[in-house]
Amino acid sequence: MNIGDAAKAAGLPVKTVRYYADIGLVRAPDRSPAGYRRYDEAAIRKLAFVRRARDFGFSIEECRELLSLYEDRSRSSADVRAIAATHLAEIEDKQRQLAALHDELAHLVEACRGDDRPDCPILDRLG
Amino acid sequence: MNIGDAAKAAGLPVKTVRYYADIGLVRAPDRSPAGYRRYDEAAIRKLAFVRRARDFGFSIEECRELLSLYEDRSRSSADVRAIAATHLAEIEDKQRQLAALHDELAHLVEACRGDDRPDCPILDRLG
DNA sequence: CTTGACCTTCCAGTAACTGGAAACACTAGC
DNA sequence: GCTAGTGTTTCCAGTTACTGGAAGGTCAAG
Known part of the structure; x- marks a missing residue:
């Protein structure tokens, strides 16, 4: 999926998705030969996760923490x-x-x- | 009054007073020969006015409007x-x-x- | 005469994007 | 094969309201 479709799927503006990639919050897992960012299911789920967390008012840094907890299967709910x-x-x-x-x-x-x-x-x- | 005393009197950080001068919100009415900003009573009243308005959550642009209404003796309360x-x-x-x-x-x-x-x-x- | 506090300007950074320019890529229609 | 239109890339700048810091000039006290 190119960035436009990924953004649509996650409910975010394209610019924002690119911004999240720039700051290393959610990177595109791959690039096409032409250099287009390619997003897979997992990346899109992460984007959507961040969008919801942002809707809840979590800061980007808090999102980063939550995301790492989200990805860590051994994390504690505490x-x-x-x-x-x-x-x-x-x-x-x-x-x-x-x-x-x-x-x-x-x-x-x-x-x-x-x-x-x-x-x-x-x-x-x-x- | 130099900027430090004016800032203290208005209850604002010096940096902020300088910033307000830069953006033309509340300019110092005069400068000393050495280039120090000199504030008089009226300017300090304006600074304090802005501080209170900011405390009320008015934006800088709203403060600018309020300030011009505040200074305009013929303004309407509406x-x-x-x-x-x-x-x-x-x-x-x-x-x-x-x-x-x-x-x-x-x-x-x-x-x-x-x-x-x-x-x-x-x-x-x-x- | 030196020390320390105060002042100046300018540059850069903050949070979280958003807008725009210039250039390259891809698709559809002719 | 060409062209138009859309999508994508990077980079730069702007937003809000300051805040921090550097380099340097000024002033009053001892």
């Missing part, structure tokens, strides 16, 4: 769980920050009349 | 409100995405025994 749990804690942290932000900003927007006059509690608060 | 409301909607959107992510991932972490065995629902789900 390792994977640790990565996921850390990531989950980060998400919860971000959620808290976002909630605080939201409440403050919502207050300001509510307090702002939003008319033609220059009185604006939002600017007052910022300035 | 303009400011519109920017803030748009930003609020983005925050809410991100909150929803994060919540969905959180629930899915929390499920997986919960389902994973996290022991020495290779059975791992997290990897199963990703792979």
